[in-house]
Amino acid sequence: KNQVEQSPQSLIILEGKNCTLQCNYTVSPFSNLRWYKQDTGRGPVSLTIMTFSENTKSNGRYTATLDADTKQSSLHITASQLSDSASYICVPMNTGFQKLVFGTGTRLLVSP
Amino acid sequence: KAGVTQTPRYLIKTRGQQVTLSCSPISGHRSVSWYQQTPGQGLQFLFEYFSETQRNKGNFPGRFSGRQFSNSRSEMNVSTLELGDSALYLCASSLGLVGETQYFGPGTRLLVL
Numbered sequence: 700k701n702q703v704e705q706s707p708q709s710l711i712i713l714e715g716k717n718c719t720l721q722c723n724y725t726v727s728p729f730s731n732l733r734w735y736k737q738d739t740g741r742g743p744v745s746l747t748i749m750t751f752s753e754n755t756k757s758n759g760r761y762t763a764t765l766d767a768d769t770k771q772s773s774l775h776i777t778a779s780q781l782s783d784s785a786s787y788i789c790v791p792m793n794t795g796f797q798k799l800v801f802g803t804g805t806r807l808l809v810s811p
Numbered sequence: 812k813a814g815v816t817q818t819p820r821y822l823i824k825t826r827g828q829q830v831t832l833s834c835s836p837i838s839g840h841r842s843v844s845w846y847q848q849t850p851g852q853g854l855q856f857l858f859e860y861f862s863e864t865q866r867n868k869g870n871f872p873g874r875f876s877g878r879q880f881s882n883s884r885s886e887m888n889v890s891t892l893e894l895g896d897s898a899l900y901l902c903a904s905s906l907g908l909v910g911e912t913q914y915f916g917p918g919t920r921l922l923v924l
Binding site: 703733740741742743744745748788798799801802803804 | 815846851852853854856867869901903914916918
């Protein structure tokens with residue numbers, strides 16, 4: 700069973716619209732969670748990192764939320780731009796094995 | 812400061828061959844991790860090297876091996892290639908503290924025919 704489930708798998712939105720990507724995880728013990736953005740043909744780039752005690756963190760138009768009790772996280776993108784078209788990957792950290800556990804990502808396409 | 816670099820960027824091999832991929836981390840970073848990315852599977856952790864020692868290992872067969880040099884540059888080797896080894900291989904570097912942000916290279920895309 701996947702330890703990280705992301706939804707939706709893919710999403711198309713119009714430029715300027717907002718969207719929210721979801722991440723449910725079962726990783727335990729858990730210490731922190733990252734969201735990465737991966738453009739096609741490139742390596743992932745870190746957007747946010749939150750510890751288990753943080754509820755929200757912003758990076759420009761990106762806002763991540765975390766509920767460590769329900770093991771859910773979300774990434775909200777405001778006023779989307781064409782350059783936001785990418786895969787967004789949720790990555791909780793398994794403290795026990797000191798390993799990052801990668802979700803399969805949500806592929807976002809922002810249409811003009 | 813230069814980012815993480817990987818060479819080659821693209822590679823085509825045939826089944827049974829072996830391949831060596833190279834990764835140069837950000838200057839000052841001592842940890843290098845390797846990942847395999849295939850469609851639908853996400854990133855799968857291969858192994859991590861810190862100060863020339865393998866510090867962590869994923870669940871890949873022994874055909875996958877790596878090493879790190881004294882300048883922190885790392886190589887990954889895959890022997891007896893299989894069709895299923897076709898993937899994007901990414902390396903990521905960090906200072907080496909557990910839980911800190913990793914910086915990814917652009918990856919090496921390997922195609923096994």
